[in-house]
Amino acid sequence: MKExxxxxxxxxxxxxxxxVAVVTVAMTFSSPHFLTTGNILALLLGLSIExxxxxxxxxxxxxxxxxxxxxxxxxxxxxxxxTFLRMGMPVVFAVLIGLSFGAIIGLINGFFVAKVGLNxxxxxxxxxxxxxxxxxxxTGGQNLAGLPRSFRAIGQPRFFGVQTPIIIALVLxxxxxxxxxxxxxxxxxxYIGGNEKAARLSGIRVDRLKMLSYVLTGFxxxxxxxxxxxxxxAASVTAGTGMELRVITAVIIGGASLQGGEGSVLGxxxxxxLMGLILNALNLLGVSVYWQTFVVGATLLTAVVIDRLGKLxxxxxxxxxxxxxxRKTTE
Amino acid sequence: MADYILEARGMVKTFPGVRxxxxxxxxxxxxxxxxxxxxxxxxxxxxxxxxxxxxxxxSGTILIDGRxxxxxxxxxxxxxxxxxxxxxxxxxxxxxxxxxVFANRQPINRFGMLDRKKxxxxxxxxxxxxxxDCLDPSTLVKDLSISNQQVVEILKAMSVNPKVLILxxxxxxxxxxxxxxxxxxxxxxxxxxxISFIYISHHLAEVFRIADSVTVLRDGKKVCDAxxxxxxxxxLITNMVGRKIxxxxxxxxxxxxxxxxxxxxxxxxxxxxxxxxxxxxHRGEIVGLSGLVGAGRTEVGRAIFxxxxxxxxxxYMDGKPLSIRKPQDAIARRVGYLSxxxxxxxxxxxxxxxxxxxxxxxxxxxxxxxxxxESKVNEFSRACVKDYRIVSRSVDQELKFLSxxxxxxxxxxxxxxxxxxxxxxxxxxxxVDVGAKSEIYALLRNLARQGVGIIMxxxxxxxxxxxxxxxxxxxxxxxxxxxxxxxxxxxxxxAMAAGSLSADGGCEE
Numbered sequence: 001m002k003e004x005x006x007x008x009x010x011x012x013x014x015x016x017x018x019x020v021a022v023v024t025v026a027m028t029f030s031s032p033h034f035l036t037t038g039n040i041l042a043l044l045l046g047l048s049i050e051x052x053x054x055x056x057x058x059x060x061x062x063x064x065x066x067x068x069x070x071x072x073x074x075x076x077x078x079x080x081x082x083t084f085l086r087m088g089m090p091v092v093f094a095v096l097i098g099l100s101f102g103a104i105i106g107l108i109n110g111f112f113v114a115k116v117g118l119n120x121x122x123x124x125x126x127x128x129x130x131x132x133x134x135x136x137x138x139t140g141g142q143n144l145a146g147l148p149r150s151f152r153a154i155g156q157p158r159f160f161g162v163q164t165p166i167i168i169a170l171v172l173x174x175x176x177x178x179x180x181x182x183x184x185x186x187x188x189x190x191y192i193g194g195n196e197k198a199a200r201l202s203g204i205r206v207d208r209l210k211m212l213s214y215v216l217t218g219f220x221x222x223x224x225x226x227x228x229x230x231x232x233x234a235a236s237v238t239a240g241t242g243m244e245l246r247v248i249t250a251v252i253i254g255g256a257s258l259q260g261g262e263g264s265v266l267g268x269x270x271x272x273x274l275m276g277l278i279l280n281a282l283n284l285l286g287v288s289v290y291w292q293t294f295v296v297g298a299t300l301l302t303a304v305v306i307d308r309l310g311k312l313x314x315x316x317x318x319x320x321x322x323x324x325x326x327r328k329t330t331e
Numbered sequence: 332m333a334d335y336i337l338e339a340r341g342m343v344k345t346f347p348g349v350r351x352x353x354x355x356x357x358x359x360x361x362x363x364x365x366x367x368x369x370x371x372x373x374x375x376x377x378x379x380x381x382x383x384x385x386x387x388x389x390s391g392t393i394l395i396d397g398r399x400x401x402x403x404x405x406x407x408x409x410x411x412x413x414x415x416x417x418x419x420x421x422x423x424x425x426x427x428x429x430x431x432v433f434a435n436r437q438p439i440n441r442f443g444m445l446d447r448k449k450x451x452x453x454x455x456x457x458x459x460x461x462x463x464d465c466l467d468p469s470t471l472v473k474d475l476s477i478s479n480q481q482v483v484e485i486l487k488a489m490s491v492n493p494k495v496l497i498l499x500x501x502x503x504x505x506x507x508x509x510x511x512x513x514x515x516x517x518x519x520x521x522x523x524x525x526i527s528f529i530y531i532s533h534h535l536a537e538v539f540r541i542a543d544s545v546t547v548l549r550d551g552k553k554v555c556d557a558x559x560x561x562x563x564x565x566x567l568i569t570n571m572v573g574r575k576i577x578x579x580x581x582x583x584x585x586x587x588x589x590x591x592x593x594x595x596x597x598x599x600x601x602x603x604x605x606x607x608x609x610x611x612x613h614r615g616e617i618v619g620l621s622g623l624v625g626a627g628r629t630e631v632g633r634a635i636f637x638x639x640x641x642x643x644x645x646x647y648m649d650g651k652p653l654s655i656r657k658p659q660d661a662i663a664r665r666v667g668y669l670s671x672x673x674x675x676x677x678x679x680x681x682x683x684x685x686x687x688x689x690x691x692x693x694x695x696x697x698x699x700x701x702x703x704x705e706s707k708v709n710e711f712s713r714a715c716v717k718d719y720r721i722v723s724r725s726v727d728q729e730l731k732f733l734s735x736x737x738x739x740x741x742x743x744x745x746x747x748x749x750x751x752x753x754x755x756x757x758x759x760x761x762x763v764d765v766g767a768k769s770e771i772y773a774l775l776r777n778l779a780r781q782g783v784g785i786i787m788x789x790x791x792x793x794x795x796x797x798x799x800x801x802x803x804x805x806x807x808x809x810x811x812x813x814x815x816x817x818x819x820x821x822x823x824x825x826a827m828a829a830g831s832l833s834a835d836g837g838c839e840e
Contacts, residue, residue: 191682
């Protein structure tokens with residue numbers, strides 16, 4: 001039992017959970033508006049779209065990958081789905097086509113990374129512009145409103161007072177965490193991120209799985225796009241702008257690294273929750289909105305510094321200097 | 332002139348929980364090569380790092396030319412004439428030889444810009460020392476052979492005009508010819524420049540080839556020192572390990588029988604890597620695959636495992652065709668491959684022992700569910716730790732905190748875990764202590780005893796001779812001979828492996 005507690009306490013999730021709890025308690029005392037159903041739901045609804053993307057991004061970053069194009073993919077699927085709906089296509093088909101566009105874009109990203117061997121950052125950075133550009137081309141820069149009522153049934157109803165985007169996000173997070181943490185299939189992504197060559201020699205289908213992780217990321221971005229479009233009842237060409245950085249920030253706060261091999265969906269969710277919480281707190285406390293971006297940066301830096309210090313202490317290791325110090329020759 | 336160019340007295344260094352150096356003395360005579368040997372964790376590296384002032388000792392005195400000195404930083408150590416050549420190459424591949432040699436201290440002109448002319452002239456002068464003045468100082472380091480990169484590394488250490496050069500496992504990435512060249516270079520520096528060397532090594536054979544005297548460390552203590560001419564290899568092993576190892580390479584019990592043919596490769600080829608390679612492995616047999624570095628042994632091993640393609644030829648298991656195109660096919664048919672480079676290709680260093688032990692057979696731990704069952708993993712991992720004597724705090728300990736020998740035992744455990752019928756082990760004891768080595772040999776023999784066929788690829792001739800039931804020798808991608816383990820001698824195997832090949836010079840670039 002004691003060992004179990006010690007292990008939980010060492011987890012990155014626990015550290016963020018404690019911070020989330022501290023912020024929550026502090027805010028409950030400092031603002032009467034904080035712990036109200038209305039505020040909490042608004043907070044969760046605000047981060048639900050990004051939370052959906054966080055699930056797949058965690059999986060991708062655990063495998064050592066990286067996707068800068070999620071915000072643009074979201075806008076692209078949103079625009080295409082809305083276009084098809086306005087053409088009178090049945091909701092089911094329009095949604096399915098939108099989702100498959102997300103998956104196909106993921107496949108393209110994955111193909112270039114896993115098969116062609118391009119750098120993930122560069123590949124998906126081009127995607128960031130490509131799909132935002134396509135969105136602008138097909139919409140002519142116009143927002144697309146006037147979507148059918150039956151489509152809005154995805155993102156607008158409430159169950160027990162809770163909006164569906166929150167429910168969808170929570171279900172995906174719980175499912176995603178369970179699978180990535182425990183299932184044999186998804187555990188393989190940790191091995192790929194930990195040491196790709198060794199994973200290959202361990203009989204893991206590295207290329208195929210890497211492609212799949214991009215497909216999932218594209219697909220989840222598309223799911224987020226559909227949910228968001230339905231919620232707003234319109235497709236916006238600027239939807240998801242800058243989202244990739246907020247999502248990646250949350251995943252790193254949650255314990256993942258750019259090298260891969262670590263991270264969890266729960267941690268990433270707590271990461272995005274913490275960011276949302278801090279912004280909500282700043283709002284309620286009447287701090288200027290201009291501070292928000294600054295605080296996100298500070299949170300990320302604090303999280304990785306604490307993590308690094310913890311690791312250094314664990315290892316008790318000394319890092320050799322890369323260059324031997326020597327007297328400068330003066331000429 | 333004092334007797335000793337460098338003397339360390341009563342060096343003590345503790346890390347949390349470990350006494351890495353315990354009252355260690357070391358004496359280095361002027362112009363000698365002094366070997367420092369011991370198992371991993373014996374304190375060799377710590378001693379080296381304290382002499383180089385990268386670690387600060389808790390107590391102890393360092394004397395240079397008989398005068399006590401205080402070394403506060405690596406800079407001080409360099410100024411006092413101590414320079415270290417690190418094991419891991421610390422060169423910048425995309426910069427030139429000259430820029431690497433004078434890294435951080437390039438000559439500058441009066442405008443504060445690099446004085447390239449002088450830089451190149453100085454570097455050429457230094458290259459002459461190794462008769463490598465055919466190399467252009469502006470050659471990029473990444474275009475050099477490993478042995479010439481090592482020379483650049485040594486030159487970099489030499490550029491501070493040291494009296495004492497400390498070499499840390501300098502031969503770990505060199506081929507036999509390159510080792511030969513390194514030894515020539517060491518002797519030359521010793522004679523022409525009067526430089527004294529501390530030579531840290533795992534390979535005891537090297538000690539006898541290059542060193543004049545030796546100090547043995549064990550568990551942070553100095554066990555003994557001696558003149559090399561007065562001792563033999565058994566003396567060193569006994570002192571390093573602290574017990575006598577009788578049968579280093581494991582024993583074949585009289586009841587160990589070699590069965591029928593298990594595996595056969597017929598005329599497998601791939602381009603220039605290997606051509607028409609045919610050999611068989613019987614049940615319970617350990618076949619040693621020997622040859623010089625570059626003979627194609629690893630390529631054959633990886634090709635059988637499906638990690639690299641085969642262009643033509645067939646594989647057979649139990650007389651039936653064996654189709655392997657990817658590593659996962661091989662594992663499904665219970666063929667395993669233990670990679671030669673455990674750090675970059677074999678293990679997940681940031682992961683726990685148990686995560687590593689199950690990596691190549693995850694499906695054994697799921698029962699009939701999609702989920703990995705922690706209890707099964709723990710049970711298996713604890714059994715492995717016990718059976719293979721993996722020294723660790725718990726199965727949750729990360730692999731990077733284990734010694735090389737224990738890491739290797741984890742890798743062995745992972746591959747024994749697939750219940751192999753054929754296991755290919757590539758350099759199974761590279762960078763492993765003498766003690767752990769003999770344990771790994773015993774494990775391999777034990778596995779063979781259960782009817783498994785083993786192909787052991789190795790550059791260590793003593794290991795090949797000691798362990799193999801049969802030795803297959805390769806040269807330039809072809810099999811050039813087979814010899815029964817009982818009849819094999821060092822000379823016979825070398826004669827086959829080297830054939831009509833002549834040694835390369837140092838200036839092949």
